[in-house]
Amino acid sequence: MRTDKVGGASDPFDVVVIGGGLAGLAAAWRLRKQRVLLLESGDRLGGRLYSQREDGDDYWLNFGAHLFPAPGGVVDSMAKDVGLQTLPITGSMMGIAYKERILSSGPIESYPLRLPLPVREKIAFARAGVRLKRAVARYHQVLARRPGESEAELRQRSLAYLDDRTFSEFLGDLSPETASIFACAAHRATAEPASLSAGSGIGLFALVWGGAGSLIARNLVGGSSVLPEALGRQLGDRVRLGAEVRRIAPRAEGIQQVEYTIDGQSEIAEARHVIVAVPAPIAAPLVAPISRVAAESLSAITYGPFLSMAMRTNEVAAQPWDDVYALATPGRSFDMFTNHAQILRTSAERAPGGSLMVYAGGDGAARLMARPDEEIKQTFLADLHRLYPGTRGIVAEAKVHRWQLGNVYARPGRHRLQPALEGPLGESRNVHLAGDYFAELGSMETAAKTGDSAAQRVARALASGG
Ligand SMILES: Cc1cc2nc3c(=O)[nH]c(=O)nc-3n(C[C@H](O)[C@H](O)[C@H](O)COP(=O)(O)OP(=O)(O)OC[C@H]3O[C@@H](n4cnc5c(N)ncnc54)[C@H](O)[C@@H]3O)c2cc1C
Structure with a gap:
């Protein structure tokens, strides 16, 4: 030795x-x-953080973290130290695709009314949404840093916030359809709502609804x-x-x-x-x-698992997902669809090709990641083609990545x-x-x-x- x-x-x-x-x-x-x-x-x-880019290629494949925090933090300062700059994402980040309907614009408060749900479900979903919005507002109030408070003290308060019950208990009784929409969101934390603490479920929504100043609002051109x-x-x-x-x-x-x-x-x-x-x-x-x-x-x-699949596409014309950065996809084999070429769609002329990723988290990811790569690809691709039929025939390359310790919750x-x-x-x-x-x-x-x-x-x- x-x-x-x-x-x-x-x-x-x-x-x-x-x-x-x-x-x-x-x-x-x-x-x-x-x-x-x-x-x-x-x-x-x-x-x-894991992306792959071939020399001379405009696009990169992304397998892991991709949403960078707003300026002012440690990640931003390290990026600047090495001459890199993250850019704000301009595409829609709060879209949802449920059954045949894709919503990627308009206030999220309107989603329950616009999704193809029976009236009773729309009301239940809207009620749960209102409770969550109020809880997120309270979360921001309660967890604002107090004068003289150390990082560790703030952390302790944040971890203790509503951690005496699960996110399912906080949401209350929901029908299976509405529950599947919230479960899809919880999978972003690689957890099921019945395992996640109520505080972290609320924190997750605070993050997603956090806007331009949030921890997940920017991209790094070239890949993470x-x-x-x-x-x-x-x-x-x-x-x-x-x-x-x-x-x-x-x-x-x-x-x-x-x-x-x-x-x-x-x-x-x-x-x-x-x-x-x-x-x-x-x-x-x-x-x-x-x-x-x-x-x-x-x-x-x-920790829970994430299963991601990165895809290089070879379309030659504009596509319906060009303005979408992220779309939650409840009820499908993956929970999230992301478009990694979105940050490059700045000029009037749409360049050919693209880069997409889909990923699943939580129990569904754990089940599917035990299967061979080819089966995972076919499962994800079948759902992707149902989501956006225009993806049929344009996926030139698809690569699967298993994250056993995908995220902590x-x-x-x-x-x-x-x-x-x-x-x-x-x-x-x-x-x-x-x-x-x-x-x-x-x-x-x-x-x-x-x-x-x-x-x-x-x-x-x-x-x-x-
Ligand atoms: C699919 C996916 C999407 C995500 N999306 C986002 C996002 O958009 N935005 C965001 O902010 N976060 C996101 N995250 C979470 C984010 O990636 C993590 O929170 C963060 O990168 C964790 O960093 P870390 O250094 O704590 O751990 P890790 O990144 O896990 O680093 C630990 C390192 O330790 C090494 N290691 C392990 N064992 C040993 C050993 N015995 N000896 C030496 N080295 C060892 C590992 O190889 C690894 O490189 C995502 C995660 C995944 C998987």
């Missing part, structure tokens, strides 16, 4: 970051002037992977790909030994601080030797797990957690913010000689 050190035989790294998703990248980026090593088990950076790739290029040999961390072992004088495998070899990196930026179920066994309570909390955090009681995860862990107080699971619903900005906060804590400790 080889031991990695820098700057001489007795010199450990200032910090080892485990995981090269946005949380780990934000941490490594903040600490890039220190002696930092980022270990990523995969063959690329970005984690759940452009950002981690650019960060990776600048981080250079501070990043090691294909490096799977197996164990963190405390050593004398507060130094942590991070054991990992790379190219079939076992190696050790010694570090003054470790930032663990992998999903909670993977983080749990890694931090168990450092903090048993943190490991127990991490093991209790819930909060179950009732989630806030009780949080205190054990905050702050530095262990006797030496030099192991730190970061990841999207710090919030009730996973997002790029939460991931990046927690990585950045952990890095700032490390920078302060290093500066004070700790």
